[in-house]
C-alpha cells in the first residue's frame with residue numbers, strides 16, 4: 001500500500017471523527033437534560049456516598065425493560081465529566097463500581113443553592129431548540145431572528161403569551177443570578193456609597209435580592225417588562241417597577257444591567273445607555289452603569305471558556321437580536337453613549353463586571 005495513501009486515509013478518518021463528534025454534540029446536551037429530568041444528580045447527592053448501578057436503577061424507578069440502558073446513559077455522562085466512577089465495598093466485601101458527583105453535576109442538584117437545572121431545562125426547551133432549524137433560512141430571509149421565523153413572534157412576546165415558558169425562563173435567569181452569592185463580598189466596593197440602584201431588565205429580581213440584603217441602606221428597584229415584575233414580593237429596600245427601558249428608566253444613582261445588553265443590538269444598547277444618563281438621580285455621585293455580561297477574549301481565555309462564550313453569541317443570534325462583544329465592541333458602545341470610561345473585571349467565570357463611568 002502506498003504509505004502516503006495510508007497517511008491521507010488516517011487524516012480523513014480523524015476528520016470524520018471530528019465531524020461526527022460535532023454532528024452529535026446535541027447528544028451530550030440532551031443526555032444531560034435526561035439526567036436532570038430523572039433527577040440523577042439529586043439521587044446521588046441524597047445517597048451521601050457513591051451509588052452503584054443497581055442502587056441507582058432502584059432509586060430511578062425506571063421501567064424494568066429499560067434498566068439495562070441506565071448504564072449506557074451513565075457511561076456517556078462519565079465520559080463527558082458530569083459523573084465520576086469509583087469503587088465501593090458492598091455488604092459482602094465485594095468491590096463494585098459506583099458513580100459520584102463531579103463539580104459540574106453538583107450544580108444540578110435540585111433545591112440546593114447554586115442549582116443550574118432550571119437554566120439547563122430552559123435553554124434546552126423545545127421552543128428554543130426549534131428555532132435552530134430556521135437559522136439557515138434566516139440568513140437569506142428578512143425575519144428579525146430565527147426564533148421569530150419559527151414561532152411568528154419575538155422571544156419577549158412569546159414569553160408574554162406562554163406563561164409556562166416564561167416561568168421557566170424566569171427560573172433560569174434566577175438560578176444564574178443566584179451564583180452571584182459566591183462573589184458578592186468581592187463585588188462590594190462596586191456598590192459601596194450608592195443610595196439607589198435600578199436593576200434594569202432585572203427579571204424576577206434574584207440578583208437585586210442578594211445585593212439589597214448586603215446593602216440595606218441602598219434602595220433597589222427592579223425594572224422590567226410589566227408581565228415579568230407583576231405581583232413579586234417586595235422588601236423595605238427592594239421594589240419592582242414595570243416599564244419599557246427604551247421609553248424611560250426610573251432615576252437612580254446607578255444602573256445595573258445583568259445579561260441584558262447581550263440580548264440587544266448595538267443601536268438599542270446605545271439608546272438604553274443614553275436613557276441612563278437622562279435618569280441619573282444626583283449629578284454629583286451618580287450616573288454609574290454596572291454591566292454584568294460576557295466579554296469575548298479569544299487570546300486570553302482558555303479554549304473551553306471561549307467556546308462557551310461563542311455558543312452564547314450564537315444563542316443571542318438565534319433567539320434575540322443580540323450578540324456577545326469583545327472589549328473593543330463594548331468600548332465603542334460606551335463611548336458612543338457619551339460615557340467617559342470603563343473598567344472591566346472578570347468576576348464570574350463566563351461573565352465580567354464592566355463599570356461604566358459618567
Ligand SMILES: C[S@@+](CC[C@H](N)C(=O)[O-])C[C@H]1O[C@@H](n2cnc3c(N)ncnc32)[C@H](O)[C@@H]1O
Pocket residue numbers: 156173174176177200201202203204207223224225228243244245246257258259260263
Ligand atoms: C436575559 S434576561 C436577564 C434577566 C436578569 N437581569 C438576570 O440576569 O437574571 C433579560 C431581561 O430583559 C428584560 N427586557 C427585555 N426587554 C425589555 C424592555 N424593553 N424593558 C425592560 N426590560 C426588558 C426581559 O424581560 C428579561 O428579564
